[in-house]
Amino acid sequence: MARLSSIEQIVHLYATQGALAYGEGVTQLEHAVQCAQLARQSGGSPSLVVAALLHDVGHLFEDESAVASFSSDDHHEITGADALSDLFAEAVTGPIALHVAAKRYLCWKEPQYYEGLSAASKATLALQGGPFETGQALAFERLNHFHDALALRRFDDTGKRLYSANIPFSDFIPLMNGLLNHL
């Protein structure tokens, strides 16, 4: 199982694998930075900003064909949360682990939400189990980090702009350092 044990490893991973396609005209690196910027602009906590930055880190352990093929659910949200769990508290890894479930929840909660999803997000939704049923949705509302998971999902859905002036990934290093678990 992939595990990350330092900020340097995270920076290296995005430097070497960040050019992988996200699948919607932007790279993984661009998507990560855009989502973190959106979280910061919304006044999100440091944990939420770092969760937004790293929410798709699980995809960076895959090869590009797997990301783009939409042939099976890769459970990248769990891979990512697990890989980061030695470094960050649940305030960061919890919303990451739930960001796919948050899409399923929002499809149940807001009928118009599904219509606004990108083609890629619609394609993966089906593989991820489709919209929640009512019982699943009500259980999801009771989970820790429910609100941050929904906020992260909104950033995820909008952080795909083709011509955004992205700031460097390294701008977020101090924020990540400030949240490191000190074991």
Ligand SMILES: [Fe+2]
């Ligand atoms: Fe994403």
